[in-house]
Amino acid sequence: MLEKHTSDYDQLKEQYIHTIDDQTEKNMLLSQKHEALLQKQDSEIYAATLQERNRIAREIHDNVGHMLSRAILLSGAIRTVNKEESLQEPLRQLTDTLSLAMDNIRTSVHDLHDDSVNxxxxxxxxxxxxxxxxxxxxxxxxxxxxxxxxxxxxxxxxxxxxxxxxxxxxxxxxxxxxxxxxxxxxxxxxxxxxxxxxxxxxxxxxxxxxxxxxxxxxxxxxxxxxxxxxxxxxxxxxxxxxx
Structure with a gap:
């Protein structure tokens, strides 16, 4: 009987070890899948962020940039035909301000494009x-x-x-x-x-x-x-x- 109990105990111990090994392997696989999923999510979020930055840069360039360019041309034309001496300085300041705004827009668009490069x-x-x-x-x-x-x-x-x-x-x-x-x-x-x-x-x-x-x-x-x-x-x- 002692021999039989010892044999049963050994079998149960072996089954227990196999169960632990199987569970450990499953936990490792689950952890790897979880890590891969997190990396995939991070990559998707990053790709979406880059895409959104590109979209914003295009909209700024196509819309705000073109309107500022038009405003600069109009202010320059007004300065050319203006005969009032008192308006010369305000018009010059307006043109300078619009030109500065255009430079800032160009810098912002350039920075957004740089950040969007993968x-x-x-x-x-x-x-x-x-x-x-x-x-x-x-x-x-x-x-x-x-x-x-x-x-x-x-x-x-x-x-x-x-x-x-x-x-x-x-x-x-x-x-x-x-x-x-x-x-x-x-x-x-x-x-x-x-x-x-x-x-x-x-x-x-x-x-x-x-x-x-x-x-x-x-x-x-x-x-x-x-x-x-x-x-x-x-x-x-x-x-x-x-x-």
Whole structure:
């Protein structure tokens, strides 16, 4: 009887362990599905936000911008035909105020457009339209990226791909964009063996250096086993808090 009880106990213990394992696995799967759902919701909200910003920018440009332009032209015409000396200064101030308002509208529309750029989508468009040779993209960035980082990475990626087409005999290109706890990273590599005399001194590369310098980052070029660009930009706490 003792042997039978021991056997039953072992069987019950094994069933219990299996049940715990199954439940743990189910909880992990449920947690993963929940996390994926949250990420999907965040992505949808972000995409909707970008779309709304674009819509607002278009409406401001098409409606308010055109009305201000018309008002500026009318005020200029009135100043031209006006004969009253006492009205010259008020009309000048009116024209200046309308011109200032137009400048502010242009700045606001530009800022809205900048904020509505999705780094991942634009980078994927760049790589999908690059037909010179096979290209891979490893993108490990958050949904929201500071504007300065977005435009620095996009500008440098465009310039790098253009240089590959013009100067390289590469048969493979890879792009890495990654967020680290303290910095943003961009690495662009190709396996080309041709190097122009100005491989590390061209105007395009100098522009890259200047852009990264303004962000207090570092950029290095390597001609070993092809051509590589390594970029690291430290995170700006103020900029991240504005996202």
């Amino acid at each position: 780094l991942k989508e634009v980078t994927e468009e760049l790589t999908s339209s690059f037909t010179f040779c096979p290209i891979t993209l490893e993108y490990d960035m958050p949904i929201t990226v500071p504007r300065t980082i977005k435009y620095a990475f996009l500008s440098i990626t465009k310039e790098a791909l253009s240089n590959i087409i013009k100067h390289s005999n590469a048969t493979a290109v890879s792009i890495l964009m990654r967020e680290h706890p303290a910095l943003w990273q961009l690495v662009i590599q190709d396996n080309g063996t041709l190097q122009s005399p100005s491989a590390t001194e061209g105007i395009g590369l100098e522009n890259m250096k200047e852009r990264i310098r303004k962000l207090n980052g570092t950029i290095t070029f390597s001609c070993e086993n092809g051509f590589s660009i390594f970029i690291a930009i430290p995170k700006n706490k103020k900029e991240e808090s504005d996202l």
